[in-house]
Amino acid sequence: MTESKQTTLLALSTWILVAFVIGLITGWIRYWIGYYVLLQGIVVGCSISWGVHKIATKQQPILSKAQFKISILLFFSFMMAQAVGFGLAQPRFNSLGWLSRIWEGQTVESVFGIFSTGGVAHHAFAEGLSGGFWLFLSLFDLAFMFFFLLITLPPKTTKSTS
Amino acid sequence: MINLVRITTFIVAIAMTLFSMFHIDANQELALAHRAYSKGDMDQAMRMARRANRASSETNKKTEAFYLQAQAASKLNWTKEAKAYLDQLLLLDQEHTQALLFRGELEYQLGEHQKALRDFDAGLPLASESMSSKTQAYFLTKRGLTLLALNQIEKAQSDALMALELATNLPEAHDLMSKVSEVKGDIKKALDECEQAYQLSLEKDKRSFMTPEGRKLSDRLLNLKVKYLRSQ
Numbered sequence: 001m002t003e004s005k006q007t008t009l010l011a012l013s014t015w016i017l018v019a020f021v022i023g024l025i026t027g028w029i030r031y032w033i034g035y036y037v038l039l040q041g042i043v044v045g046c047s048i049s050w051g052v053h054k055i056a057t058k059q060q061p062i063l064s065k066a067q068f069k070i071s072i073l074l075f076f077s078f079m080m081a082q083a084v085g086f087g088l089a090q091p092r093f094n095s096l097g098w099l100s101r102i103w104e105g106q107t108v109e110s111v112f113g114i115f116s117t118g119g120v121a122h123h124a125f126a127e128g129l130s131g132g133f134w135l136f137l138s139l140f141d142l143a144f145m146f147f148f149l150l151i152t153l154p155p156k157t158t159k160s161t162s
Numbered sequence: 163m164i165n166l167v168r169i170t171t172f173i174v175a176i177a178m179t180l181f182s183m184f185h186i187d188a189n190q191e192l193a194l195a196h197r198a199y200s201k202g203d204m205d206q207a208m209r210m211a212r213r214a215n216r217a218s219s220e221t222n223k224k225t226e227a228f229y230l231q232a233q234a235a236s237k238l239n240w241t242k243e244a245k246a247y248l249d250q251l252l253l254l255d256q257e258h259t260q261a262l263l264f265r266g267e268l269e270y271q272l273g274e275h276q277k278a279l280r281d282f283d284a285g286l287p288l289a290s291e292s293m294s295s296k297t298q299a300y301f302l303t304k305r306g307l308t309l310l311a312l313n314q315i316e317k318a319q320s321d322a323l324m325a326l327e328l329a330t331n332l333p334e335a336h337d338l339m340s341k342v343s344e345v346k347g348d349i350k351k352a353l354d355e356c357e358q359a360y361q362l363s364l365e366k367d368k369r370s371f372m373t374p375e376g377r378k379l380s381d382r383l384l385n386l387k388v389k390y391l392r393s394q
Contacts, residue, residue: 031209033184091208091235091243098205107205128206 011059015070018051019077026078027085027095034110041141045148048074052153060155071150078145105130111137188218188227195230208234225255232264241268259288263301270308278308299329306338310345318342333362337379344386349393353386 108128262285306321340355
């Protein structure tokens with residue numbers, strides 16, 4: 001293996017680690033405190049790319065070239081870590097069981113964000129969500145996160161002065 | 163000046179958001195945990211009870227939260243975790259009758275019969291002052307089952323008789339008496355008691371035969387019938 005490949009792989013591993021750590025923290029917060037739909041997606045998407053930029057001082061061209069592939073890799077690393085975070089926050093490591101119970105309506109997930117603004121909507125959602133609407137909001141938030149990750153990942157281009 | 167106002171507003175907004183996120187009102191959380199438990203949402207009941215537990219420093223609040231956590235964990239079939247919560251509770255209050263008896267029941271389920279017997283022996287004398295006769299009878303049957311598992315048949319029979327005296331219509335008491343009779347070789351009595359236990363559990367809940375306990379009971383009834391017919 002050439003030295004440049006080794007350096008790239010090492011950099012990639014540290015980026016994955018960044019996504020993983022953020023995922024763990026997010027999973028823990030989501031279980032213990034609640035799910036901030038949209039806000040979580042935006043904060044997480046931007047935080048991962050901020051962390052990656054802090055580390056990738058010499059790998060900026062790779063970020064530009066393989067932006068989409070790296071985004072997907074970081075996205076799935078985050079997802080896995082978030083599931084681990086759910087598991088670690090619970091008394092028994094049972095993250096998939098917990099998610100399936102929410103989907104089946106046996107339990108709810110505390111959801112905040114746009115619904116915490118007050119009024120009827122707040123009361124309707126204050127006790128949490130489950131089932132199809134919960135899944136829709138989760139996917140909506142994940143889409144936001146991926147979008148923010150994708151647009152903030154490439155390095156800034158300097159404007160050329162004419 | 164305007165920049166200072168902007169920065170101050172931003173910092174105050176962040177501080178308020180963080181405070182609202184991390185501040186936990188133990189009383190409110192505990193009330194929500196009880197509500198979630200009564201609605202059958204064990205995950206939320208446990209989560210909120212754990213939050214209340216962390217936020218509170220009062221012993222009575224903590225014991226209440228630990229007990230609720232144990233109940234919810236047990237309903238999720240997380241027996242070891244439920245027992246661990248009761249261990250923590252009993253460190254705070256060693257004479258918590260419900261916790262002692264509940265831990266005994268969990269230890270019986272985990273096959274830790276000696277420990278279960280110790281907890282039942284500690285809890286049952288206290289239960290006579292604070293619990294209804296039906297609840298006492300229920301835990302007497304649990305101790306009887308533990309004694310049976312420890313091969314102390316006479317003591318198990320004595321518990322079965324006491325339980326039946328306290329609550330004649332308790333299916334668990336008849337089931338214990340049936341098991342004791344079977345061990346003693348009295349298959350006819352074992353069958354009669356088992357039939358009574360089955361009928362009483364059906365009277366209590368018509369769908370009880372669909373539960374795991376109900377299925378066990380109907381299987382036992384069938385086995386006893388076969389055993390009885392063979393013995394004739």
